[in-house]
Amino acid sequence: MHMADALLSPAVGCTMWAASAGTIAYCSRKVRLEMDEKKVPLMGVLGAFIFAAQMINFTIPATGSSGHLGGGLLLAILLGPYAAFLSIASVLLIQALFFADGGLLALGCNIFNLGIFPAFIAYPLIYRPIIGNRPTQGKIVAASMIAAVTSLQLGAFGVVLETVASGISSLPFATFVTLMQPIHLGIGIVEGLVTAAVVSFVYKARPEILQCVTPAQAAAGYSIRNVAIVFLVASLLTGGVISRFASEHPDGLEWSIQKVTGKEEVEGVKGQLHVLMASLQEKAAFLPDYSFKEPETPKEVTLHPASAARIEAADQTSGKQEKDEGNRLGTTVSGILGGLMTLVLAGVTGFILKKRIGAA
């Protein structure tokens, strides 16, 4: 499931962007330093393969509905965690730009949910230990199944946390979790089945491809430090989420936490990207405040919840409800009318510009 811009708050969106961008920078360096450059075209072409594979459907046994491959875990098995993460991230970027899956701000969340969990949790901590040094058919099936289910459960939980922390949707946490997790259990089982089937096919046909990420290399390349970094990012993220719950009106706290995370990552991986992210964060940081500062007097009722609630309370205590009723209706009408007017104005501006361009 792809997270979407429309459900995100800038704080959550930028935090996830920082986490994903940091991981991309880290993985790029890893791929450049430790692996042969030959992998770069392979990563790109396998990303394109995932696209092609996602377009082909199959019948899900016993249900009659059709499903397709997700591909994150498959890429991790074929390429190893770092290259696979970059490949998944690039597939998601193209989906965001061309297929409106999510959006540009939500891309950070999507890369985190669909990339980090399969590549850095499910593959090294579940798939590899189960497979061990001597893969067999049974081990491949069991490992793919458990790893796919785990990464999808984590991903779905990530979507829930991000949505609830953003506060745009009214879905309560408990309801959302009970909706998302069972759905993704089903999706995870199907994903596990397909991944197992494709991996065992490759294992039979060309076992040397799977040897490409040899157990020794994977074990050595995957140090405890990387696991620690992933968990650090995750815990900082959780910290941000909890602070959001703690304070009803988000203040400087979460922004400062975010700035701390930003700085820590800059130390770890050099790069202009972080400077950019930091400046973007600062740009965004002064904006949320405005939604809590109403320039109007409290009499003016708008479509704004905070002020509306405040007025509701004020009305009940002072008992001047009737007086405000007309006022409220007036401002509502003017809000709707104004909204439609600006929409028309925007359209007309575009139309006139187009005419003039056409004439010129």
Next chain:
Amino acid sequence: MASINKAVLDLKRLDLLANNDSVIHRLDARAKVLVTCVFILCIVSYDRYELSALFPFFIFPAVLIALAGLPPLFIAKKIALLCPFVLVVGIFNPVFDREVLVNLGPLGISGGWISFASIMVRSILTVGAAFILVGVTGFTAVCQALERLGMPQVFAVQLLFLYRYIFVLSEEGGRASRARELRSCGRKGLGIRSFSSMIGHLLLRTWQRAERIHMAMLARGFTGQFHAYRQSSFGKAELLFVLGWSALFVFLRINNVSRHLGTLITGLFT
């Protein structure tokens, strides 16, 4: 099966739009990426019940579509295929949030419906902004802009490879899928068994192809860099573009223009 070809065609069409020549197309890609980022951040920074203040932001897509000569209907159609996830999550808002916030005469509108409408408008604006960015810039240029803004080179090269091979591989996948459907006479044989061996073969062919491609590229002197079709620099026009739009977005973010205009109009009649 038809959907595979259609998806690829749509993708091609959107990217071909970037080959047009207009004031907007000629701008440096970095300027367009930055403005799109500011736009999206301004939109998502609104409170969940905000609706009227979002409408003035339609000026950005409208002006860009007009100046760049993009086909408005095509963009609108693409936006109409909104991410279903947003709709599914958004539709729960009216269920859980029943407190009446606005009274239109006898009709009470609950906060849930307002926030649902707000989510939809946000979705249209943010998704539209992404499409327009690709339509006026092109994927290759967006990648290069991101690289010049600090994205690691390995990732950029990998993205460009991915983009080039999407077309080749999805056509190959489409052919294989069609052949399987024709042989499966109804529903038999479309199961996971034939799927996995087909995908497996596609994977093996892809793997060999990638190796051949890389050797061919090395033979022709590939050093890990792609070259741009349009060379551009960040000049005065770009600076004006970024500052102008950003200033407008921040202004619209601080002032609810819709409400002011509405108050003005209703004030005239009362």
